[in-house]
Amino acid sequence: MNILTNPSKLRGFEKHVKVENVSRRSILKGLGIAGSFVLAAPVMTRQAFAYETGAGKMPHGVVVDPRVFVAIAPDGIVTILAHRSEMGTGVRTSLPLIVAEEMEADWSRVHVQQAHGDEVKFGNQDTDGSRSTRHYLIPMRQIGASARSMLEAAAAKKWGVPVAEVKAQNHEVVHSASGRKAGFGELAADAAKEPVPSIEGLKLKDPKDFRYLGKGQVSIVDLHDITTGKAQYGADVRLPGLKYAVIARPPVTGGKLKSFDDSAAKKVPGVEKVMEVKGWPWPSKFQPLGGVAVIARNTGAAIKGRDALKIVWDDGANAKYDSVTYRASLEEAARKPGLVVRKEGDVDAALKSADKVITGEYYLPHLAHVSMEPPVAVADVKGDKATIWAPVQSPGGTREDVAKTLGIPEDNVTVNVTLLGGGFGRKSKCDFALEAALLSKELGAPVKVQWTREDDVHHDFLHTVSVERIEAGLDKSGKVIAWRHRSVAPTIASTFAAGANHEAPFELGMGLIDNPFEIANLQCENPEAAAFTRIGWFRSVSNIPRAFAVQSMVGEIAHATGRDQKEMLLELIGSPRIVNLSSVKDPWNYGEPYDSYPIDTARLRKVVELVADKGEWGRKVPKGHGLGIAVHRSFVSYIATIVEVAVDDKGKFSVPRVDTAIDCGTFVNPERIHSQIEGAAIMGLSLAKYGEISFKDGKVQQGNFDDFPVIRMDESPVITNVYIVPPGADTPPSGVGEPGVPPFAPALINAIFAATGKRIRALPIGKQLET
Incomplete structure (x- = not known):
């Protein structure tokens, strides 16, 4: 003190x-x-x-x-x-x-x-x-x-x-x-x-x-x-003698600069200099992609100067990346045996003896973070000392990476953290701060590197694309006796190491190997998938596709057996118990010791029962409306969501009501929990309705909110109710910022099926409901 x-x-x-x-x-x-x-x-x-x-x-x-x-x-x-x-x-x-x-x-x-x-x-x-x-x-x-x-x-x-x-x-x-x-x-x-x-x-x-x-x-x-507009974000930083920069980066991940003509750019009023920015071979962790920087007296002039550049790129090996053909390859991989990462009982024998087998294949495309504030950083490098101002999620990691990139002692780097206009995991990657540091060192002056929205979308560390294939075997009574889940997706590890084609333990532990269902014969597999772009963590990470698949399959089983969704869900969760993961080689648990944070199905059942009670599950809804439910454990919290959807005769839909129950253990501020869950409902709806980043010839096809939209105020859920489970004695705290997103999409999809009889297995919903 x-x-x-x-x-x-x-x-x-x-x-x-x-x-x-x-x-x-x-x-x-x-x-x-x-x-x-x-x-x-x-x-x-x-x-x-x-x-x-x-x-x-x-x-x-x-x-x-x-x-x-x-x-x-x-x-x-x-x-x-x-x-x-x-x-x-x-x-x-x-x-x-x-x-x-x-x-x-x-x-x-x-x-x-x-x-x-x-x-x-x-x-x-x-x-x-x-x-x-x-x-x-x-x-x-x-x-x-x-x-x-x-x-x-x-x-x-x-x-x-x-x-x-x-x-x-x-x-x-x-x-x-x-x-x-x-x-x-x-x-x-x-x-x-x-x-x-x-x-x-x-x-x-x-x-x-x-x-x-x-x-x-x-x-x-x-x-x-x-x-009141007084808050200071990254773009608000001003320094004496500040230079403003934007960068033209390779349009294909791993691409290189061949040549450029800057004669027109230099004629733009306010442009002071055009220079090459060093790039690192891919995969390169968080290092800059390289390209051509335009330095100007203000950001507007820098952008106009960049627009005037004539650049020839060597697109490299990833120019073949195409979302249509890649999806087909993931689907093909999902239909073949993959690396077994969890095995309980004998799934092959149980599926073979099953009275009925239900198969579902679920697709989720790449997603972009698109936080309201695009990446931005200011750097002032003087000799062997560097000062950074940036909206970064990992200031310590940024400090370390700046020091390594500039070749100076870490003690000589100061990273000042501004408020972040959203993060969602994007701003834990500090490539934008490294760009500013490199330019400042070269110019001998403080430099602000501003990313535009198009830069943000085109060069993001995207959420992975995935195909999840689930086979559920049922006996004559309709009980699930076998469950095989194959998850195929390029791994975040590919951003750090070449040849990483299987998902890392921390990804497998997000809704795959930690399946809480009480099924005697359960097997999880992870076939290979190569990456052709930068993959990074995103709010909720691999929980998004896994919850979408698993909870959608629960809805499909309930329909096939004539059961209520909630009752089917509780039956699959089974008896109150601590899930035994002894068959898993590396049972990642969000970095937490299993003794303190086990998978407790009593808590999982509790949030289902609480949301069903408070959310009036089974209530009568108007024609064209439907209710859907989903539950998921992530970031060692338990959360269940009910979505009410309204679909008109043209296939347009809205969400009149959302009810969510969360058990996040001991908590500090319930108002912040409500805020995070409400925000997760909006984000979950936006991703389910519109979220898709696609590639052609190795290049991202979207660029801004016109072709990668987020929902507007009039599309948001009308009512969002949040119910917090009171913590038990000495119950440790768990996550809140991310767990609200994964169950939203499957609850919505199950609700749409209840309203229309149409089962959606590929996101985004887009115009799939429209007639």
Whole structure:
């Protein structure tokens, strides 16, 4: 815990862009991010948790030293560091709120300051995988409790009383026996001299005494700035002498520049320079694709200059990539045996003896992230030092990659994180920041690289394309006795290593090998699939195609057997139990230990039953309407969704109502859960209705919202109801940002079937219903 006495000059980032709460309080001397008067901070990769999580296994683990995260000014203002990136989830509020709760700080007197990228100092900063709360609920509580303990110890010494007789409450420490009180600011200097308590000796607050956590009464700290246009995003960064750049990149992944004519580009008013940008051989992780950069006095001139370039590309081997023929190859692979990644019983024999076999083949195309804010970065490289300003999800990873790319020490790189105008996984890949760093080094001046929407779509790290083929064998009574699921998709690992043709364990663990159904004969296979473009993680990742396939198949089985969808679903889930994954070689569980986060079918059944009750499953709906249901476990949370769809006589459809139940364990802010689930319903509907990126001659065929649309306000679900399962005692927190997306499409598809009798097995829906 730092003691703040004087305002200090802002670092490079804060001079130009203040990412802080609406109070606009000055940054004070000594805060960890300011770099002056910070005591050593131990990195605890194996600290004592109330339950074990995967946090300690993340790069650089977890830091729980209050001297790094908390600072108190003489006037009592408490500054708490936010070390995760804010992209709309509310994490920049939630994690500091946990600290404030435990240290008994008054939230109205708390200032939130964004951390720069430094994982040695702050611990892991990768803001993805729906991990922030599940990895940092306990560490943030420990930080707050340590700060509280140090304040109480300082007060006890000041008054000469036992520490057991004093208590922190509402931004001050009180001694009830004598009536004495001292504010946090008054105690700060003495508290800073106290040793940081051991983790084992900390006493956390009883949850019944929480003032903020779980109440849903705290707005996000950036709300006022966002709603009044004052919030600062990547594109808002301005520096003296800033140059503006856009880049023409190879239209085919792995392509190279052959030649270019820049004579017309240089005649565009405002254009100052045209230069080649280094590219890396594919696959190249997050390194730039290369191409031709146009440098100008403003972004508009740079874009006009780029439009005037005449470029000849060598498209390379991936020029053969075509979505139509590739889909056919995936379907062919799905109809043949593949690598067995889970095997229970004898599926071949059970299918052969089955009274009936139902087969479904489900297709999902590539998807683009299209966050509202396209990629953008500002870099200022001076000698062997680099400063970056960017909306990145992984500031620590960006720092590491910038250092490696420029060949400078990592300690010489400062990555300042702006607010993110959406992320969805795209902004955990820092290619745009590396482009800015390379150009700044070459030009000897600060440079902003701005991606247009077309750049964003054409050169994205796309969600994978996939075919999911499921065969379900039924006995004479209609019971499912066999289940074979073949999943064929190019892997994210192909972005990192040539020849990666099977999905990685973390992809297989997203709805394939972790199937929770109680079926005696169950087999999962993963045939080979080569990649011909950049594949990357996307909100919910492989859970999207897997939930679409599995839950659609449940609907198909229910129809074939004359059963209710919900009852069929519960029958397949089976008895309350912990799913045994001992037959799986590498049972990936979102990085979490299985003892803390097992697949618990009792919790899965609970969300189905809750949403069926609250969502009035089976209610009478008007003609042309239908109800569909789906359930899925992802990011160690359980979520079930009911969609009501209305289809008119021309095949146009709308969604009057959505009901979702989620069990995400212990939670911090229910308002943020509602917000994330509501957003997931909108995104899920948009992807199911319109989402498709296609290739011809190796090139993406879409470019903007005219041919890759997202749903508009008038197409969004009219009503979205969210029901949160109250956590059990000591139930650890789990993910919220991503789990809402996967069950939406199959619930919608099942609803469409109920309304029309038409079964959709390939997304997007597009015009498949129109007559």
